[in-house]
Every structure is written in structure tokens, then in C-alpha cells.
Amino acid sequence: MPHRFILLSALAALAIIVATPAPAAAQSFALDVHDSIKVLHGEVVVDLKVTITNLDVSPVSIRAIRLKNELPEGATWYSALCFGEMCYPPDVDTPPAANIAPGGTADFKLTVGAESVRPRNDTVRVTVRFDAGPLSDGVIQEFVVISEATSAAPDERTITVRSVRPNPARTSTIIPLEPGDRTAGLSLQIIDALGRTVADLRDLSADADGIRVDVGSLRDGAYFYRLDVDGAARSGRFVVAH
Secondary structure (H helix, E strand, C coil), X not given: CHHHHHHHHHHHHHHHHHHCCXXXXXXXXXXXXXXXXXXXXXXXXXXXXXXXXXXXXXXXXXXEEEEEEECCCCCCEEEEEEECCEECCCCCCCCCCEEECCCCEEEEEEEEEECCCCCCCEEEEEEEEEECCCCCCCEEEEEEEEECCCCCCHHHCECCXXXXXXXXECCEEEECCCCCCCXXXXXXEEEECCCCEEEEEEEEECCCCCEEEXXXXXXXXXXXXXXXXXXXXXXEEEEECC
């Protein structure tokens, strides 16, 4: 009997050990979401920013994966994921892109833009999962961009520019004009993936092909442009790949 009692006691202890769930692993990183929703009134490019902090005692590699990318049907909206100065093309998710030291931080940005903004109300919804690999619990964050229609005067209309070529560009690219546009006194801004204006060109002239832009001094990555011509604000995007 004593041996049986010891055996039963051991089995009961084993059952208790098996039935007790293991404590959940602590999340190895945290998100500080600076912007999760923005409202646009005529703008065509907006950034929603997040700071990622490594809470672990070891380095972590964070990636971003779109779980939802709801863009208005028939519109020209797009979204791009950026870690630091590295941006990935629309509809491409990132590989492990942010290697963060213990206690360190990394900047993430969701860039939402349009090649034109029409006088109508649009909503873009993008849900991003941040994780440190397949076994990571991950953190899910939703971003919303709302474009509200504005009653622009005729001389403030927004028109879509035809495609930039070549795209990607190595040394230069051409921004075409629309038939009937004037070809002198044009203004052009080029904006990088961090939202910084890297070129502000005034009183430009165009030839029969359009405005030739030298990109030889720009780093590889995604860029946006804003062209002011004949009272129209035109915008688009292109990639530099040397």
C-alpha cells in the first residue's frame, strides 16, 4: 500500500505539472504610434509614423506585414511601408527590416498617397502586423487616411500627370506635360520617403518630352513629386535605383 500511495501521489503531481500552462512570453518590442488616423484636405501624400522600441536583452529584427490594404475602388491611392530611409514599393511587405539593439528604437512609417485627388470623399484603411519572426505574437495596428472633398476653384484643380519615365530611374527621369500646357516658369518639388523636400525647383522649362529631372545625386528609394503648372497641382511617384 505505501508503494501504491507514492505512485498515485507522483502521478497526481505530474498531472498538476502538465495541466499548469506555461507563462506567456513577454513581447520583445513595443510600438509608440504617433499617427494612426489623418484627414487630408487636398494633399496627396501623408505619413503615419511609429517608433518601435526593443524591450528584449537581445537584438530583434522587426518586419511589417499588411493584413489589410483597403484602397478606394477606381482611385489612384497606394501605400508603402518604410523603415528609416528604406521604403518598399506599394503592395510589397518588408523582410526583417529593422535590426534594433537592446533598448534601442527604430522608425517605421506608412506612406499613403495618390497620383491625384478628385473632389470626392475617400477612405484608405491599412492594417499592419509588426512581428519579430514566425514565432512572435506580433502587434497589429490599423491606420486610416480620410480624404475630404474640397470645393476647389477652377484655377486650383488637380489633374493626374501621365507616367514618369523611366521608372525606376538611374540618372534622370522625365515628367510629361499635358497637351496645351505652358513649358516655361514651371515649379517642381521632389519629396523623399521621410517627407523631406530634397529639391525645390523654380522657373523650369520643358521640352517636347516634358521636364527632365536629374536624379543622379538622389539615394536609391521611393520619391514623390508635386508639379505646379497652369494653376493645376499634379503629383506622382517614382523610384530611384542606381
